[in-house]
Amino acid sequence: MVELSGNLLYASFILYLIGTFFFGGAIRDKKGALEKKQNKWAVIAIGLTILGFVAQLGYFITRWVASGHAPVSNLFEFTTFFGMMLVAAFILIYFIYKTPALGLFALPIALLIIAYASMFPREISPLIPALQSDWLHIHVTTAATGQAVLSISFVAAILYLVKSVDQTRRSKKTAWLEVIMFAMVATIGFVIITSTFSAIDYKANFKWVNKYDEEAVFEYHLPALIGPHEGELMTEGKMEPFVKMPAIIDANKANTVVWSLFSGLILYVLIRLLFRKRVAAIFKPLVKNVNLDLVDEISYRSILIGFPIFTLGALIFAMIWAQIAWTRFWGWDPKEVWALITWLFYAAFLHLRLSKGWQGEKSAWLAVVGFAIIMFNLIVVNLILAGLHSYA
Amino acid sequence: MKEVVNCVCGHVNPHGTILCESCGRVLDETQKDSKMIDMRYEGSARRSQTYNKSIIDKIWNFFSSVKVGVSLIVILLIASSVGTIFPQEQYIPPTELPEVFYEKEYGFSGKLYYLLGFHNLYSSWWYLICIAMLGTSLLIASIDRVVPLYRSLKKQKVSRHDGFLKKQRIFGITKTDQQDIEFAELKKILESRRYKIKEENGNLLAEKGRFARWGPYVNHAGLIIVLIAGMLRFLPGMYVDEVLWLREGETKGIPGTDGRYALKNNQFKVEIYDKKNKEDQTFNAAIDKVGTIVKNYQADVTLYEKEGNTLPGEEAKFKKVKDHSIKVNNPLKHDHYALYQVDFKLDELSEMSFNLMNKNTKETFGMITISLDDPKTMYKLKDGYSVELLSYFPDFEFDENQEPVTKSPIPNNPAFIFNMKTPDKPEGEVSFVAIQQTLEPLGENTYKMAFAGVDTRNVTALTVRKDLTLWIFFLGGAIFMIGVIQGAYWNHRRIWIQRKDGEIWLAGHTNKNWHGLKRDISMTLEGTNIDEPEDQLEPKNLGELEK
Structure with a gap:
């Protein structure tokens, strides 16, 4: 069952990947550019997407059966589920607006998220007492669904910005757009580096002195560019670090971050050299048929759809469960606070839409910031800001 | 005297009205030349947009502004994120002093964080003031808008002024000589699309949501x-937050209940996932990787309630209410109170046993067992032997004067001063006994208290909670x-259809989701002879694609 589950996830990944290329074909064909009239490419693309979604749903169900609980209990499971709901939200929006161009951006982002998720421990782990509740299924799935629908606004925003930002001259806008592109490339870098060194089973142990002046051991799974405080390599034949960190910094995590940025940078420079254009400029021709007004509306609409779901899942259900499990419905745990921040941010977005001038491009940049907050809550809060939610 | 604005159509609008509540004429001079009407709040007279003289006006206008509201949200958002950089005081280990902890753990930035009070950010005066201001803004901004908006929507007439229709985002004119037939047809379709239809002077307003x-x-x-x-x-009285530490076998009054309830801990246990268990074998890989994974924390308790009223000093009688197994995610609930499993201590010492022994011959003269919660002062043994307990230190350490003291009443590290009375030493010999340590402060002894064993029990910590605000x-x-x-899943759509000589005018407005309105209109007009209206905001460059 576990093996079947893994294969289904793998299958869905491949299907999304092929689907992306078909969406690419759909928008190159002029007939498909306009809404209402779907061309053959678009029909195949959305078909593949739905098939991929069904496969991933299969992964989810089989894993649920195997473990006896909804697979949303650690970072791998949660992030995969988030990717799945992103695809589901895209399918929903696609059937409202029939825009293949959205798929060209939504599927790669879902792929990146699922690939990123797979870099974390994938074993089926049992539930600790705090997680043994039906609210695990209710709260986590609703919160992830809300976040996924909100993320569609980011996908639409990227589409908007790639089209609207003038690439003929350098500006702040082109620079920020490249920052977004680099973030995605760096995620690819992280996935490539992590899976490469995990494939060759790289392990290097370091003895080091932590901030309490105690000796401790770090197991590195990537060659150490950055070593721990007074680190001493204990595994023979492995790389010595270039620099050593002070004791209060987690050198192992810092090393992973540096590797991701470094590999991302190499990839990014390679792409720039190969195309002799900004990365966003490479995509620009693909979106020339996109109706900006419609994309703006999709972005706004997905926030309107996602905001109530997010509120329900990430705040209300979360509070009900926190009252049962942690004795209080609100305790200013980092994850709770960042859910509140996400909520406040989208509330601010909705109010800004009321005043003039906060539509179109400005609103697209806001949607990007919103997604950055969601990602921060998913990645940084789990891995760096320790709290009650650190289950990864 | 109340100021009013009279519209040409005869309707009397409150002072400050931008669009006539009845016919939709633009009343505000500054907006007369704009290409499109600003439909926000229906152009109604909002207090905040109308008065700005007294101090109350100024305060009202400040809090009713969306800009101020959004600014408050953003300030709260940034402030909240600052509070997550380092843990809040409630999450640092209870034994640590915050003034030391933040600097030790996070260096200079930690010290700064502490000094700025960010370790208690969410209860700081300025954070609470921001929340209070946001609350005020919520209240005032809502009242400022909802009252005039309600008035406008209630008073709106079907027949609208030409200027009102022309300046709508969705607007179109169709020439036709079959007005009546087209009209009846449109009405039927709109009704079937679940629009509420109002007719007046041969004009039509279709409204939904x-x-x-x-x-x-x-x-x-x-x-x-x-x-x-x-x-x-x-x-x-609205909120109780207490902690109750309860040992196995122990019964205590529940704090925060004014002595009304008592709780007995029958048993506390911790279970872990075990590879030997058949149902846990799915998790073997995870167990191998992580080691111990806890499956259950459980306190089996009995709840007692006091019977009747007792005078102070009088012994209360308790009757059993119920048994319950308190687990994480499964608190004991009774009478607005809830008891939660939050912490525990395994194998706390409960009893220690010693043998009175002759150091030379190793001969023993009986065993004493000391209850660490309630030790006796004298333990009689047979044949005239006895042991007197002179002092007991449940959590012993030496203070700065090298005197034995106890850190706490909890038996973490018990120590005893015994006086061993034997037939050959009737005055007794004094011995200081701690774990793996024996001192003879008054000179060499003949006898000693030889350690003979311990008994332990588990302790559970329960949070007692009452929250009448829930x-x-x-x-x-x-x-x-x-x-x-x-507000998010429904849209307020309106379609105005009016007859002018030889023409049908159609205008549409929605508060959001224009795509949906356009689709509604285009599906309504399908098969009729009415042209689809223009979206006056649509960029003209889209025309190229159509070719």
């Missing part, structure tokens, strides 16, 4: 209720959800 317009005000009301619930918490929070949350769904 007006209640979506109240969504924002409903959800703001919910939020205000939540904030009120937060304030009620500070009232005495239902108010829940009510506020539920109202918020209703309001936010009402």
Whole structure:
């Protein structure tokens, strides 16, 4: 069952990947550019997407059966589920607006998220007492669904910005757009580096002195560019670090971050050299048929759809469960606070839409910031800001 | 005297009205030349846009501004994120002093964080003031808008002024000589699309989802209720937050219940996932990787309630209420109180046993067992042997004068001073006994207290909680959800269709989701002879694609 589950996830990944290329074909064909009239490419693309979604749903169900609980209990499971709901939200929006161009951006982002998720421990782990509740299924799935629908606004925003930002001259806008592109490339870098060194089973142990002046051991799974405080390599034949960190910094995590940025940078420079254009400029021709007004509306609409779901899942259900499990419905745990921040941010977005001038491009940049907050809550809060939610 | 604005159509509007409530004529001179009408709040007379003289006007206008509201949200958002950089004081280990902890753990930035008071950010005066201001803004901004909006929507007439129609985002004119037939047809289709139709002078207003317009005000009301619930918490008697440490076999009064309830801990246990268990074998890989994974923390308890009223000093009688197994996610609930499993201690010492022994011959003269909660002062043994307990230190350490003291009343590290009375030493010999340590302060002894064993028990820590504000929070949350769904998932769409000589004018407005309105209109017009109206905001460059 576990093996079947893994294969289904793998299958869905491949299907999304092929689907992306078909969406690419759909928008190159002029007939498909306009809404209402779907061309053959678009029909195949959305078909593949739905098939991929069904496969991933299969992964989810089989894993649920195997473990006896909804697979949303650690970072791998949660992030995969988030990717799945992103695809589901895209399918929903696609059937409202029939825009293949959205798929060209939504599927790669879902792929990146699922690939990123797979870099974390994938074993089926049992539930600790705090997680043994039906609210695990209710709260986590609703919160992830809300976040996924909100993320569609980011996908639409990227589409908007790639089209609207003038690439003929350098500006702040082109620079920020490249920052977004680099973030995605760096995620690819992280996935490539992590899976490469995990494939060759790289392990290097370091003895080091932590901030309490105690000796401790770090197991590195990537060659150490950055070593721990007074680190001493204990595994023979492995790389010595270039620099050593002070004791209060987690050198192992810092090393992973540096590797991701470094590999991302190499990839990014390679792409720039190969195309002799900004990365966003490479995509620009693909979106020339996109109706900006419609994309703006999709972005706004997905926030309107996602905001109530997010509120329900990430705040209300979360509070009900926190009252049962942690004795209080609100305790200013980092994850709770960042859910509140996400909520406040989208509330601010909705109010800004009321005043003039906060539509179109400005609103697209806001949607990007919103997604950055969601990602921060998913990645940084789990891995760096320790709290009650650190289950990864 | 109340100021009013008279419209050409005869309707009397309140002072400050931008669009006539009845016919939609532009009344505000500054907006007469704009290409499109600003339909926000229906152009109604909002207090904040009309008066700005007295101090009350100024305060009202400040809090009713969306700009101020958004600024407050952004300030709260940034402030909240600052509070997550380092843990808040409540999450640092209870044994640590905050003034030391932050600097030790996070260096200079930690010290700064502490000095700025960010370790208690969410209860700081300035954070609470921001929340209070946001609450005020919610209340005032809602009242400022909802009252005139309600008036406008209620008073709107079917027949609208030409200028009102022309300046709508969706607008089109179709020449036709079959007005009546087209009209009847459109009415039928719109009705079937679940529009509410109003007719007047041969004109038509189709309206749908007006209640979506109240969504924002409903959800703001919910939020205000939540904030009120937060304030009620500070009232005495509404909120109890206590901790009860309870040893196995022990019965104690539950704190925060005024002595009304008592609880007995029958057993406390911790279970872990075991590879030997058949049902846990799915998790073998994870268990191998992580090591120990806890499956269950459980305290089996019995709840007792006091019978009748007792005078102070009188011994109370308790009757059993119920048995319950308190687990994480499964608190014991009774009479607004809830008891939660939050912490525990395994294998706390409960009894220690010693043999009275002759150091040379190793001959023993009986064993004493000391209850560490309730030790006796004298333990009689047979044949005239006895042991007197002179002092007991449950959690012993030496203070700065090298005198034995106890850190706490909890038997973490018990130590005893015994006086061993034997037939050959009737005055007794004094011995100081701690774990793996024996001192003879008054000179060499003949006898000693030889360690003979311990008995342990588990201790559970339960949080005692009463929160009478919960239902108010829940009510506020539920109202918020209703309001936010009402506002987000429904749209207020209006289509005006009017007959002019030889022409049919069609205008459309929605508060959001223009795509949906356009689709509604285009599906309505399908098969009729009416042309699809223009979206006057549509960029002209789109025309190229059509070719």
